[in-house]
Amino acid sequence: MTSAPRDREIAVVAFAQTDHRRTSEELSEVEMLMPVLHEVLDSTGLKTADIGFTCSGSSDYLAGRAFSFTLALDGVGAWPPISESHVEMDGAWALYEAWTKLLTGDADTALVYSYGKSSPGSVRDVLTRQLDPYYVAPLWPDSVALAALQAQALIDAGDTDEPALAAVASRNREAATTNPHAQVSGTVPQGDHIVQPLRTGDCPPIGDGAAAVILAAGDRARDLCARPAWIRGIDHRIEAHGLGVRDLTDSPSTRLAAERAGAFERPVDTAELHAPFSSQEIVLRKALRLGEDVDVNPSGGALAANPIMAAGLIRIGEAAARIHRGRSDRALAHATSGPCLQQNLVAVLEGEPR
Amino acid sequence: MAEVLKAPLVVEFPFTRSLGPVQSAFLTGLRERVVLGVRTGDGRVLVPPVEYDPVTAEELGDLVEVAPTGTVTTWAWNPAPRRGQPLTTPFAWVLVRLDGADTALLHALDAPGPAAVHTGMPVRIRWAGERTGAITDIACFEPYDGHRAEPTGHTGEFEDPVTGIVAAARLDYTYSPGRAQTAYINALSGRRTVGERCPSCRKVYVPPRGACPTCGVATSEQVEVGPRGTVTTFCIVNIKAKNLDIEVPYVYAHIALDGAGLALHGRIGGIPYDEVRMGLRVEPVWTADARYPDHYRPTGEPDADYDTYKELL
Numbered sequence: 089m090t091s092a093p094r095d096r097e098i099a100v101v102a103f104a105q106t107d108h109r110r111t112s113e114e115l116s117e118v119e120m121l122m123p124v125l126h127e128v129l130d131s132t133g134l135k136t137a138d139i140g141f142t143c144s145g146s147s148d149y150l151a152g153r154a155f156s157f158t159l160a161l162d163g164v165g166a167w168p169p170i171s172e173s174h175v176e177m178d179g180a181w182a183l184y185e186a187w188t189k190l191l192t193g194d195a196d197t198a199l200v201y202s203y204g205k206s207s208p209g210s211v212r213d214v215l216t217r218q219l220d221p222y223y224v225a226p227l228w229p230d231s232v233a234l235a236a237l238q239a240q241a242l243i244d245a246g247d248t249d250e251p252a253l254a255a256v257a258s259r260n261r262e263a264a265t266t267n268p269h270a271q272v273s274g275t276v277p278q279g280d281h282i283v284q285p286l287r288t289g290d291c292p293p294i295g296d297g298a299a300a301v302i303l304a305a306g307d308r309a310r311d312l313c314a315r316p317a318w319i320r321g322i323d324h325r326i327e328a329h330g331l332g333v334r335d336l337t338d339s340p341s342t343r344l345a346a347e348r349a350g351a352f353e354r355p356v357d358t359a360e361l362h363a364p365f366s367s368q369e370i371v372l373r374k375a376l377r378l379g380e381d382v383d384v385n386p387s388g389g390a391l392a393a394n395p396i397m398a399a400g401l402i403r404i405g406e407a408a409a410r411i412h413r414g415r416s417d418r419a420l421a422h423a424t425s426g427p428c429l430q431q432n433l434v435a436v437l438e439g440e441p442r
Numbered sequence: 443m444a445e446v447l448k449a450p451l452v453v454e455f456p457f458t459r460s461l462g463p464v465q466s467a468f469l470t471g472l473r474e475r476v477v478l479g480v481r482t483g484d485g486r487v488l489v490p491p492v493e494y495d496p497v498t499a500e501e502l503g504d505l506v507e508v509a510p511t512g513t514v515t516t517w518a519w520n521p522a523p524r525r526g527q528p529l530t531t532p533f534a535w536v537l538v539r540l541d542g543a544d545t546a547l548l549h550a551l552d553a554p555g556p557a558a559v560h561t562g563m564p565v566r567i568r569w570a571g572e573r574t575g576a577i578t579d580i581a582c583f584e585p586y587d588g589h590r591a592e593p594t595g596h597t598g599e600f601e602d603p604v605t606g607i608v609a610a611a612r613l614d615y616t617y618s619p620g621r622a623q624t625a626y627i628n629a630l631s632g633r634r635t636v637g638e639r640c641p642s643c644r645k646v647y648v649p650p651r652g653a654c655p656t657c658g659v660a661t662s663e664q665v666e667v668g669p670r671g672t673v674t675t676f677c678i679v680n681i682k683a684k685n686l687d688i689e690v691p692y693v694y695a696h697i698a699l700d701g702a703g704l705a706l707h708g709r710i711g712g713i714p715y716d717e718v719r720m721g722l723r724v725e726p727v728w729t730a731d732a733r734y735p736d737h738y739r740p741t742g743e744p745d746a747d748y749d750t751y752k753e754l755l
């Protein structure tokens with residue numbers, strides 16, 4: 089099931105994120121996370137004990153800290169024991185799990201959070217450990233290198249060129265000037281090639297951050313939020329793990345997820361895309377058939393702040409927050425995982441008519 | 443606030459992985475300078491070969507030899523090679539479709555500079571001098587516009603096939619324990635044990651982690667506890683740990699330091715192991731330059747009443 093049944097509607101009712109920064113060495117993960125947990129609870133007036141289900145997303149590899157998600161639970165107030173789950177994925181997938189849990193009727197409210205502390209390690213190298221361990225990981229191809237292979241494929245196909253990539257980067261960072269949480273905003277030089285054809289400006293900033301969302305079902309959502317962001321559909325799809333098997337200039341998994349989430353049934357006015365590299369926005373716009381009339385990444389997207397494991401959840405949160413504020417009526421949120429947009433999640437959110 | 447502590451942390455782990463029949467044939471082939479693909483139900487040849495069809499999930503096993511020559515399908519110039527990558531001098535990452543294959547293989551291309559690389563360029567495998575049955579048996583690719591080698595029709599049967607790989611991994615971190623644990627460790631260097639009190643339930647956490655797991659709020663009020671404490675429970679260790687110079691049997695105990703809201707653990711010394719008991723009053727014993735107590739020994743006080751520590755068990 090990928091579309092919400094009419095008799096069990098679920099909405100994002102609160103969203104919070106940290107200011108994303110290059111380093112947060114003075115804070116442990118739970119210390120970094122706690123303020124956003126408190127912010128979403130305070131904004132809904134809920135207490136930990138009122139939350140029916142809690143789900144988080146994170147990866148111990150980022151900070152090199154084993155079982156960090158169990159320590160992060162301290163910030164939730166998990167004693168006496170709560171109903172809780174964790175995914176070793178971006179928080180967008182934790183939200184997907186929480187959404188299914190609410191659909192079952194087992195809970196009416198859910199707390200979803202995720203965090204990433206990339207500053208203690210070398211994230212380009214850390215991410216090589218998620219690759220095929222037989223044929224790929226022994227070569228240590230870093231995350232920028234793999235994105236650069238995709239970018240060159242797009243250039244060869246005539247889908248983009250370096251100036252067009254620079255324009256994507258500059259538009260996102262310009263939009264981020266109104267986002268107080270952004271790590272990088274305004275005019276940023278494109279810089280040198282990190283791995284050609286990608287330059288510094290085409291790559292996301294490396295940083296630490298956290299985000300939290302509260303989901304609620306039906307009337308509970310209306311009680312907790314003046315204008316809930318209803319999840320009309322949500323779906324995620326994955327492609328083959330072999331890079332050489334895929335057409336890197338396209339994202340059939342994004343298109344299929346969008347189709348199953350109902351994204352093509354009516355136009356959206358806003359899209360928050362999780363495209364850590366400028367070239368990936370080119371792929372996603374094409375796969376999602378986004379026209380010029382859609383406001384893409386008003387937050388600045390992942391090129392403005394990319395706390396790994398949280399950046400996808402933040403896309404859903406940003407889209408929902410625009411609906412909360414009355415700035416959007418129908419928004420698409422996208423999250424990605426793996427190299428070169430390997431796995432993609434699409435959610436469609438709507439506000440009730442004003 | 444004192445500066446947060448930092449220390450290098452190296453995480454190293456060798457993964458020992460077994461191979462499926464297709465992976466085994468492919469990697470054994472590389473050892474023998476033979477490149478094998480696998481044919482799918484619809485006739486495509488996948489290189490590198492996989493055990494299951496990525497589209498239909500059908501089990502695959504029809505091995506086909508392909509050529510060591512091929513064509514670049516996309517590339518990316520890497521001006522600054524990183525640890526573990528195939529070449530130490532600047533190189534191009536490439537996806538290469540070998541002659542006879544329908545899919546591409548990721549590897550490195552040794553070329554003088556980005557101007558010498560383009561999509562569609564012909565390349566060939568440069569074999570590693572020493573080969574073990576691993577993807578790194580291909581040292582890299584090199585530009586090659588000569589004769590396209592013909593496969594010999596190898597069937598994928600080998601003497602002494604490789605059945606597993608050991609994939610070594612190393613990641614380097616600069617570890618910081620954060621604010622609360624930095625304060626705890628700094629206090630220990632002055633031989634004091636400092637926890638943090640929850641502003642909501644008043645419980646004192648030692649060592650502090652920065653949050654109260656019951657209330658979900660930050661702890662910040664620092665509270666010195668101990669140095670004396672009470673054994674709340676214990677066990678007798680009869681197995682000698684590697685690299686640990688302590689005679690067995692010895693006692694390892696949960697110790698509630700006076701003023702702490704939960705017990706920490708430590709070794710009990712200065713008393714025969716079979717005389718340690720719940721309620722025993724103990725104090726820390728520091729050795730020169732130690733960063734934490736070496737062990738705890740009896741204070742000689744009367745045992746604590748059960749009621750005084752039953753909530754801390």
Ligand SMILES: [Zn+2]
Nearest residue numbers: 640643654657
């Ligand atoms: Zn408390």
